[in-house]
Amino acid sequence: MAVKAKRVEERVDGNVxxxxxxxxxxxxxxxxxxxxxxKMCTLCTCDVPVEITYRDILILEQFMREDGTVLPKKxxxxxxxxQMHIERCIMQAHWxxxxxxxxxxxxxxxxxKRFNRHWKxxxxxxxxxxxxxxxxxxxxxxxxxxxxxxxxxxxx
Amino acid sequence: xxxxxxxxRAGVKWNLNTxxxxxxRAVDLKPVKSIKFSLDPFHHDNYGIxxxxxxxxxxxxxxxxxxxxIESEIRYDREPPYFTTELNDGRQIVFKTSGMHPADIxxxxxxxxxxxxxxxxxxxxxxxxxxxxxxAKGKDKKARK
Numbered sequence: 001m002a003v004k005a006k007r008v009e010e011r012v013d014g015n016v017x018x019x020x021x022x023x024x025x026x027x028x029x030x031x032x033x034x035x036x037x038x039k040m041c042t043l044c045t046c047d048v049p050v051e052i053t054y055r056d057i058l059i060l061e062q063f064m065r066e067d068g069t070v071l072p073k074k075x076x077x078x079x080x081x082x083q084m085h086i087e088r089c090i091m092q093a094h095w096x097x098x099x100x101x102x103x104x105x106x107x108x109x110x111x112x113k114r115f116n117r118h119w120k121x122x123x124x125x126x127x128x129x130x131x132x133x134x135x136x137x138x139x140x141x142x143x144x145x146x147x148x149x150x151x152x153x154x155x156x
Numbered sequence: 157x158x159x160x161x162x163x164x165r166a167g168v169k170w171n172l173n174t175x176x177x178x179x180x181r182a183v184d185l186k187p188v189k190s191i192k193f194s195l196d197p198f199h200h201d202n203y204g205i206x207x208x209x210x211x212x213x214x215x216x217x218x219x220x221x222x223x224x225x226i227e228s229e230i231r232y233d234r235e236p237p238y239f240t241t242e243l244n245d246g247r248q249i250v251f252k253t254s255g256m257h258p259a260d261i262x263x264x265x266x267x268x269x270x271x272x273x274x275x276x277x278x279x280x281x282x283x284x285x286x287x288x289x290x291x292a293k294g295k296d297k298k299a300r301k
Contacts (some may be wrong), residue, residue: 008256008260008264015248015250016245016247016248016249016250017247017249017250018250018252019249019250020252021254021255021256049264060270064167067163067167068163068164069166069168070164070167070168071167072167072168073168087165090164091160095160106159106162106163107159107160108160
């Protein structure tokens with residue numbers, strides 16, 4: 001069954017504007033396909049061989065509004081997993097400065113956050129990074145503060 | 157990081173009721189001279205215009221322009237509802253609301269009056285909420301002076 005689309009029309013007549021809801025006429029060359037499985041995720045079916053990262057802005061822009069927000073799952077038609085993947089990638093792209101036209105004034109860019117950040121992975125935002133410097137543990141193990149308390153066991 | 161996440165996900169959470177509340181926050185009646193609501197009470201599609209009417213008659217919105225003249229007209233001709241506004245520029249808007257959600261009506265109204273479509277999103281910061289509370293109770297020190 002065809003979906004009837006509607007559109008808000010503003011007609012200006014001199015000083016008066018008339019606002020009303022009008023039907024959008026169906027195109028004459030409409031082809032009716034067989035009813036497929038309605039829950040088809042476009043990214044799962046495309047089977048892209050490479051993982052989508054925050055650097056693929058041309059793909060990510062298709063799921064965004066112009067002010068930088070993400071479209072809801074109902075409009076994008078993605079499955080939950082792909083939707084969250086794309087939302088995380090868009091957030092990473094915002095933080096790495098790849099959307100200069102789409103920054104919003106709510107964004108907190110004070111202090112260390114004014115610099116661009118980069119990630120290896122999509123789930124990297126949830127991973128805590130521990131800095132390992134090879135010199136430190138070696139130094140600590142060298143000095144044993146409890147050395148004086150050590151009393152060797154007497155051999156019987 | 158959390159605030160940016162919220163700001164990005166604001167587009168995902170397109171809940172019409174919250175959008176309606178956000179649009180009513182932005183309503184500013186300064187460029188408006190008068191509004192007239194005209195509806196047939198037995199028409200099936202009155203929901204939009206009635207919610208808009210109810211929300212515009214709030215004290216906060218009316219206090220932006222105390223000279224606004226809000227009228228009503230109840231008809232019995234089984235025609236769809238509409239409301240007309242007169243702006244200070246001399247423009248008139250005839251808004252036929254049948255089939256539209258009140259959030260859409262508020263957005264269009266804001267846009268045609270020349271105001272931003274959306275108000276501020278989120279709760280008041282706690283300092284401002286405290287001040288508003290104290291003012292309401294009459295314990296504001298500045299008011300007494």
